[in-house]
Amino acid sequence: MKRSGSSSIVREVMMDFAERTGLVYSGKTPRRYLWTDAFAVCNFLELFRQTHDETCRDLALRLVDQVHHVLGRHRDDDTRTGWISGLGEEEGERHPTAGGLRIGKTVNERGPDEPSDERLEWDRDGQYYHYLTKWMHALNRVSRVTGDPAYAGWGIELARTAHHRFTHVPPWENRKRIYWKMSIDLSRPLVHSMGQHDPLDGLVTYGELQATAAAFGLAGLDTEIADMAEMCRGKSWATGDPLGIGGLLFDAWRMAQLIGRGTVGYANLLEEVLDAALRGLESFAEYNPLGLPAGQRLAFRELGLSIGLKAAGKMQDWLGNDAGFSGRKGSLRQRIEALMGNVPLGETIESFWMERENREAASWKEHREINMVMLATSLAPDGFLTI
Numbered sequence: 001m002k003r004s005g006s007s008s009i010v011r012e013v014m015m016d017f018a019e020r021t022g023l024v025y026s027g028k029t030p031r032r033y034l035w036t037d038a039f040a041v042c043n044f045l046e047l048f049r050q051t052h053d054e055t056c057r058d059l060a061l062r063l064v065d066q067v068h069h070v071l072g073r074h075r076d077d078d079t080r081t082g083w084i085s086g087l088g089e090e091e092g093e094r095h096p097t098a099g100g101l102r103i104g105k106t107v108n109e110r111g112p113d114e115p116s117d118e119r120l121e122w123d124r125d126g127q128y129y130h131y132l133t134k135w136m137h138a139l140n141r142v143s144r145v146t147g148d149p150a151y152a153g154w155g156i157e158l159a160r161t162a163h164h165r166f167t168h169v170p171p172w173e174n175r176k177r178i179y180w181k182m183s184i185d186l187s188r189p190l191v192h193s194m195g196q197h198d199p200l201d202g203l204v205t206y207g208e209l210q211a212t213a214a215a216f217g218l219a220g221l222d223t224e225i226a227d228m229a230e231m232c233r234g235k236s237w238a239t240g241d242p243l244g245i246g247g248l249l250f251d252a253w254r255m256a257q258l259i260g261r262g263t264v265g266y267a268n269l270l271e272e273v274l275d276a277a278l279r280g281l282e283s284f285a286e287y288n289p290l291g292l293p294a295g296q297r298l299a300f301r302e303l304g305l306s307i308g309l310k311a312a313g314k315m316q317d318w319l320g321n322d323a324g325f326s327g328r329k330g331s332l333r334q335r336i337e338a339l340m341g342n343v344p345l346g347e348t349i350e351s352f353w354m355e356r357e358n359r360e361a362a363s364w365k366e367h368r369e370i371n372m373v374m375l376a377t378s379l380a381p382d383g384f385l386t387i
Helices: 007-018 034-053 054-071 089-092 129-146 149-166 199-215 222-232 244-259 265-289 299-320 326-340 343-354 354-362 369-380
Strands: 189-191
Touching: 007 034, 007 089, 034 054, 034 129, 034 369, 054 129, 129 149, 129 199, 129 299, 149 199, 149 222, 199 244, 199 265, 244 265, 244 299, 265 326, 299 326, 299 343, 299 369, 326 354, 343 354, 343 369
Parallel strands: none
Antiparallel strands: none
């Protein structure tokens, strides 16, 4: 792979993904995985924007439909059948996200009477809050690109369901928290701990959906946003994990876009998140895992950072325009300039995984589809980064 003509490379990668996972060619059983598919929807939409090829738009819509009909329904190896929401067939078709969406793991979820096995839990199905927020974002992007409010409506319905089922007040703390993982039918938690960035991701994603709801005249998420804002208060966001840092930068850029659209309440949080991302980049640089061979690295985690760093230049351009931030431009400019100094790091990651020999490593092949899709997102990030 060579970086020149990146749109043709992205198309090649995404068409390969479509064939491998049964999105095209009806003879293959669809194999859906929620995180990967959320990025893939955004990639197909970006290809449509760049090329005006309606095939790419249609693949994005077909992928949404497949995800809802595969991950919105019970597994083939489960005794339960139908929509995981419990709705009847016709009502489930109208509300495919009302019960959330399965992760798409290979092994069925742990039963109510089975003991917990931390290692095996990674391979078991269920629902992840941070996967659901990625799908909310993908649905929002479909509505923005196509002008069809139905997709944003499903995203808002998914947000309400996830918020109601995942948030809880533990007995030892007088404020809400978010379960990291829940059962397929959202009746019980499978992992009680909370992901470090789940409240932040929820708050920003709800804000994104709220802006689209206003544009289409849909009911918003005022109560859910207030809950998430409270959960974010006083939290520490810094992490040395490359995927986590990339997620912080993605959230920061979405907040900047919301501010640019007149949404209030994100100013302090934006500065906090940028500071956390910068601390995380310092920690990542000290560890310097990029010197390791491909077999000891996880491409999708590194590519998450590469994607996030693509937002740095966008934030710099945003700040250059009067984005309603005149009183704080100095402090923001300093942070964004520091981020810009890390952009070559993302380019290094991207170039490494563009090399064919590095994609021959077992670590690439074991996670081929998520690696493929996130490399494509890094090469053409606008479809994913835009709200």
